[in-house]
Amino acid sequence: MGFALYSQYALGLEPCPLCIFQRVGVIVVGLVALIAGLANPGRTGFRIGAVLVSLAAIAGGSVSLRQLWLQHLPADMVPACGPGLDYMLQTMPFSRMFRKVFEGSGECAVVDWTFLGMAMPFWVLVFFVMVLMFVIVLWRRHGR
Numbered sequence: 001m002g003f004a005l006y007s008q009y010a011l012g013l014e015p016c017p018l019c020i021f022q023r024v025g026v027i028v029v030g031l032v033a034l035i036a037g038l039a040n041p042g043r044t045g046f047r048i049g050a051v052l053v054s055l056a057a058i059a060g061g062s063v064s065l066r067q068l069w070l071q072h073l074p075a076d077m078v079p080a081c082g083p084g085l086d087y088m089l090q091t092m093p094f095s096r097m098f099r100k101v102f103e104g105s106g107e108c109a110v111v112d113w114t115f116l117g118m119a120m121p122f123w124v125l126v127f128f129v130m131v132l133m134f135v136i137v138l139w140r141r142h143g144r
Contacts, residue, residue, distance in 0.1 A: 001026055007113060007120070016108040017088070018067040022124045025060020029053055029131055046142055050135050057128040057135070064125035070109040071119055 004023055007013045015023065036049030088097040111119045 013112055018063055018108045021063045022060055022121065025056055025063060026127065028056040029060065032056060050139055054132060054135050057131040061125050061128035064121045064128065067108050067121040068125065071111050073109060
């Protein structure tokens with residue numbers, strides 16, 4: 001989240017709706033892991049926390065994959081730019097807004113930052129995969 005905020009406020013890169021959903025996934029993973037860690041749960045609590053962290057990582061990773069797919073579409077197949085997330089939240093029912101965000105828009109297909117040749121959604125996906133791998137390791141050690 002630190003780099004996401006840095007890229008928005010220092011580099012001037014405005015997040016698209018899919019970027020915002022990925023941020024939500026990162027925040028949920030972090031909060032659930034923090035709560036589970038501070039609570040020092042027993043076996044059942046550990047399992048519940050591990051499942052919740054995994055679900056958040058899978059959901060966030062799915063959003064990252066969707067954005068990567070949009071970014072790799074040929075230019076003539078990229079959807080047109082749509083309204084911003086704030087506008088959609090104010091004017092649409094949540095289910096319609098959610099569906100509209102996942103359809104994607106032209107702004108979600110723009111690659112305006114790369115590191116080692118890969119766009120930001122790729123690195124967010126790497127984060128989610130690493131979280132899942134960490135949960136698997138912990139599950140093998142403590143969840144049985």
